[in-house]
Amino acid sequence: LIWPLVLCVDLLAIFLAVATSALLPILIVLVLTFVVIGGWIFRIPIELTGLPTSLFLLGCFSIFFLLVAVWACQKVLATAGLATTTRGKVFGALSDPANLAIQLPALSATLPFLLLIMVTLRLPLANPSPVFGLAVLLVILLLGMTKIFSLDLLSAVGLGSTLALEYAWHLGHFNADQAILPLAWYIGFAVLFTVFPFLFHRQFAAKTMPWATAALAAPLHFFLVYDVIRTAYPNGILGLVPALFAVPSLLGLMVLLKRTPPESPTVNAQLALFGGAALFFITLIFPIQFDREWITLGWALEGAALCWLFHRVPHPGLRLLGTALLVVAFTRLALNPAVLSYHAHSATPIFNWYLYTYGIVAICLFVAARLLAPPRNLVLDRNIQPLLYTLSAILAFLLLNIEIADYFSRPGMAALTFQFSGNFARDMSYSIAWGLFALLLLIIGIRQIVRPVRYASLGLLGVTILKLFVHDLSQLDQLYRIAAFIVVAIIAIFASFLYQRFLGLSQKQT
Structure with a gap:
């Protein structure tokens, strides 16, 4: 009898809130209701008897409060003479109806996931399907609210909450002997968030938040999928995992190039998000599949590629990340003494791994400097072009000295040394x-x-x-x-x- 009573109290508070144009009572009963459900969940024994009932109640009240919160917010905003599209602040004052109209749906979506995380941490759930299944239902509801009521923040809230739940279960209960099921769930969640804005491209064409959620879904799920494959199916070609992850991002980039009009104010942000995600996975191929100098080469090539992409998609984040990767690649070669001991001295002078490693990175720095010619040369209000040219020249000079030292070194030396006498x-x-x-x-x-x-x-x-x-x-x-x-x-x-x-x-x- 307790749950019908709780529902009656919730309905009464919601009715009074709408009648008085105040959303704070809904917030209070929302928190109290989920506290009661949390106490009920804590009573579930370790044998998991009563778990289906608790998850059913949690799902029902979650759907109820999310729908009511969105509906009540629309009503209160309309009564206050504010447009339903008025943008509030997530961390703004509760006294502002526009802020509360954003905070209440976000909290209604977050609290159920917090309880699911509590279930995951407390109970020995070898099979994540019960909690992940309810999470999928909540995510679909959140994405639906995003489309119907244009509450773009809910898609990001759904992604963050889902990731927290997935990582909580993975770090606490993952078993390599039963890897297929969690792997399917992880990939399914990533696909769900990635595909969502493409299904309603016309509605979201002029927005950024849904596309940011879609672009970040795959990178944020990558560790989960990679850890499952690395642990359960170890092999020598793990670099294929980020390579496969890069494909959806590249396809999304191609779709946006074709369907989003160039005059859209958000087209650069959308292209930069998916282009950056694709290059992120391409970058990971090198440190996962290779080691030593190949990591540096991968970062240098991606840095130059990002500077090239900045020509097509003039988003400042691409330029900043590209130059940062190039500077890191230079640092690994110029200021890292361990690089001289990566390989023993070979019998082949000049045409060795020093030539292609230092040479390619120097060329990448030079190409990036050419690509970032004025007016594209400002990074954090600083002219970056002279720095890139300087780093390229320094690497070329280092390569010259390294080749001389290597030419006169004894075969089989473990590390290259410089001697001037x-x-x-x-x-x-x-x-x-x-x-x-x-x-x-x-x-x-x-x-x-x-x-x-x-x-x-x-x-x-x-x-x-x-x-x-x-x-x-x-x-x-x-x-x-x-x-x-x-x-x-x-x-x-x-x-x-x-x-x-x-x-x-x-x-x-x-």
Whole structure:
């Protein structure tokens, strides 16, 4: 008899709330009702007798309160003379009807999931179907409310609540011997949220929240699916999991490109969300399937790809994430000493893993800098193009020195080391290579009329000459000393000629 009494009290409070145009009584009875249901759930014995009844009551009251909350909010807003589409704040003051009209449905949707999580944590549910089945019913209801009443926040609330429930069960009860059922549930939830806005594309074409929920559904479910496959079905091709996850995001991106009009104010956000999700999965392929330098290469390639995508979808988040990945890739190669011990020294000089690793990342930085030319060059109100060019040049210079050190290293060495004495051929190679690199920088600086590049080339050339006088004179034999002097002198003379001829001519023209 307790539940009919609870229902009567709820109906009375709802009637008074609508009659007085106050939503706070509905909020109070909502919380009290779910507290009573929670106390009932705590009485369920460990043998799970009484669980179906409790889940049935929870489902009934959840549907009842969600429908009543949305209906009452529409009534109160209409009575107060506010449009039903008036946007309130989730964390705004309860005294504002517009805020409460958002908070009440959100709370009505969240509390049932909190009780389901409590059931999951308290009871030994080896089979998640009872709680997940009720969760699917609640999610479908939430998505329906999103479509009918344009309460876009409910789709995000449904995704967050469902994820909390899934992770609570997975971390507490997942068994690798019974992996098929939870795997099907996880994929089903991800598909449900991903497909929803596409089914009603015309209604949601000018909105962002439903598309954000759809785009994030797969990335947020990825760990659950990946952990199930990694634990229950270990294999050597786990990189296929993120590759398969990338397919729906790419298909969604293609559908949006075809169906969303270019003049839509939210088209860039929608494309950026699905494009970013697809690139997120593509990025994960490298650290999951590969290791060491391949992780760095994957991040560098994705960073350049994001900068390219920014040309097609000018969303600032793509540019920020792309440059961040490129900076991380540079850091892993330039500031990580462990990279020099990834592989033992091979017998193949020059054409080795250093060449393609450092070379590809340097090219990615250079390409990204070209793609982010003005007016696309501002990241957090800072001109990012010079930084990308600088990092590319530093990696190229590092590659030059690494190849010289690797060429003169003994075969089979576990880690590459830099030595600047004891081998006259190596010392002379460093000096000549530095001089040629400085000359190349000078040519670029003159041709592009970039003063910092010219100054950097002159600085490196000065360091090369200083090394020649201070170090090489005492280490090289007389013949090689003369050869080094001649080569560096030719480079310095040619650099001086270029600097005076072409730079002087450009100054006269200006």
